[in-house]
Amino acid sequence: MIPLNWYLILAAALFALGLFGVLSRRNAVAILMGVELMLNAVNINLLAFWRYRAPVHSAGMVFAVIVFAVAAAEVAVGLALFIAVYRRFNSVAADEINLLKW
Amino acid sequence: MGILSQPIGVIAEWLRNLLLGWGLSEGLTTVLLYLVGALVVATVVQIWVIFLIWYERKIIGRMQDRLGPNRVGPYGLLQPIADVIKIITKEVIVPRGADKPLYFLGPILMNAGVLLLWAAIPLMPMVGMDINVAALYIIAVGGFATLGILLSGWSSNNKFALVSAIRTVAQMVSYEVPTVLALLIPVLLAGTMSLHGIVKAQHVWYIVFAPLAFLIFFIASVAENGRSPFDLMEAESEIVAGFHIEYSGMVFAIFYVADFLHAFTIGALAAVLFLGGWRGPGAESFPLLGFVYLWIKAFLVYSLGVWARGTVPRIRVDQLMDFSWKFLTPLALVLLVLAAVLDHFVFGLGAWTRALAHLLMNVVVGVLVLYYLERHEHARARRRRMVAQPGQYPVARPPRPAVAENPTEAAS
């Protein structure tokens, strides 16, 4: 059997990679990809704890399902924003969108 | 157990003993057996495509008052084999500026998206993987085909390919919605997402329960496959040949095989979900007979698609989107809700009573839809007959000299 630790360490690594992507990338879509990686890391954790701690209750799976819904909503709105931003700035590089900066 | 009652079981047992006799471990033998099974299914269905190509060309030819292939072999039966030999010897050309890994990944993903479907189809009693989320699985693997199309269109470095790929993906994503909704009706009736379970629950075929759902599933699947009349992805007059313009030789053949195989797979899925799968007289005791039944049913549904391909003209992009979002999706939603509510009341009754109740509901809904469409068409025809006012249409239309329906309009 696979120890619970392995799942948690894998999720931690995935989360750290996602965080690195969010903080370092310039392209806004790439930042969104980093966020998706982090959400997936969270989901691995939720399901791992569900499987190892309380497999008879559905709560862990329900949380994961709701994370799916949030991820889908976030991507839909985020990508629509990027399209709108691209129309205005002709770019989706996060450091070129600096209208509010002075 | 005999070879007749459990053909696959006997062969698998023989193979397992053979492999164990060679000194392989238990776990490795199991993995090898799964691999052999997957290989056999994937190979058989892809070779079957050779026959499908001949059949389709012949039928389409007859519909267009031609003979179809008739030179190589009896009735031109060997024509596709000659084509295969020709296409294998053709050069595979990679256009300049193409993204090479993605260029080759595209067709592979597209073919995989179709072949993976066969993993979940119950070929005969007790044969085929029994996945308890199979109905969702067949939706999921469709995503790989979509991805493959988008990739091959993009990586070809050709604007027509890209336009076609984006058009195709928009079409596939739109028609996935009614497909899923129609697919949920058999799931709801059987109370399980496993395709084996759905086949077992069909004492009365689900096409009797839900003929409209069958139609929606069939139409939306054909549209997802992108065959005529939904073949906007390869509208020759608009975008040359579609997302696979740049492909040649064997790589193009993979697209071709995936297309035909997908059409037949739709037949198999419709047979499993609505036509009782392997069910038929004597199928329980002789599983091979069940396989034959499934194949015949799948072939009949496939022939329906060929018939539509030969007779219905291609529709426009706006009609395509309207048809999915304004007609199929709402209708499927209404049917799903009505089926759920109705089934709540008739669940305990006998299979035939239940089937008749559902059939009645479908007939009522169908008549209402036809009535609505009729009125809609009348209203459109009336609008078309009216004299155009300036500024009424975004596009200028020539004024008609004919008498207007409304005398005040004609006076002004």
Next chain:
Amino acid sequence: MTAMQIIFLLTAIVTLVSAFRVVTTPNMVHAALWLVAALVGVAVLYVLLSAPFLAVAQVVIYIGAIAILMLFVIMLTRREMRDRGPQTGKQWPWAAVLAALLFGGLVWMVQSVGLAAAPAADVPETAIADLGKALVSPNGFVIPFEVASVLLLAALIGAVYVAWTRRNS
């Protein structure tokens, strides 16, 4: 080492390598494809965690919808076919340090807690049916579920509104 552990390690390597390529590759379309690979890896992990429903849902949602949408947006928001210039900002060393610190801290925390190696119980046969009931029963999670549906609807309308082109402006 059992077969399950070997499968887990292979999947983990594929997932992490893909995730690494997602955040480092300069070509955005390739990044989206590496993301698909990473998400498929996560789906395999769900299967290992005996949650096949969520594994398949992961493939439907992430590959059938999210990855395709991302590819669309990547293709729509580029000035040329090929990306030029650096794709990471000047702050990337700091980001790397922060991510490494976070990873180290999490690993230290996980190791110091001392978790059970084996599951508490087997997953019941009716897990999927239970999930379905839990999502709609008043004693379960019907309110979060409905809120999530409203959120999705709001996101749908918001996305259409934000990306809408106004004819006259």
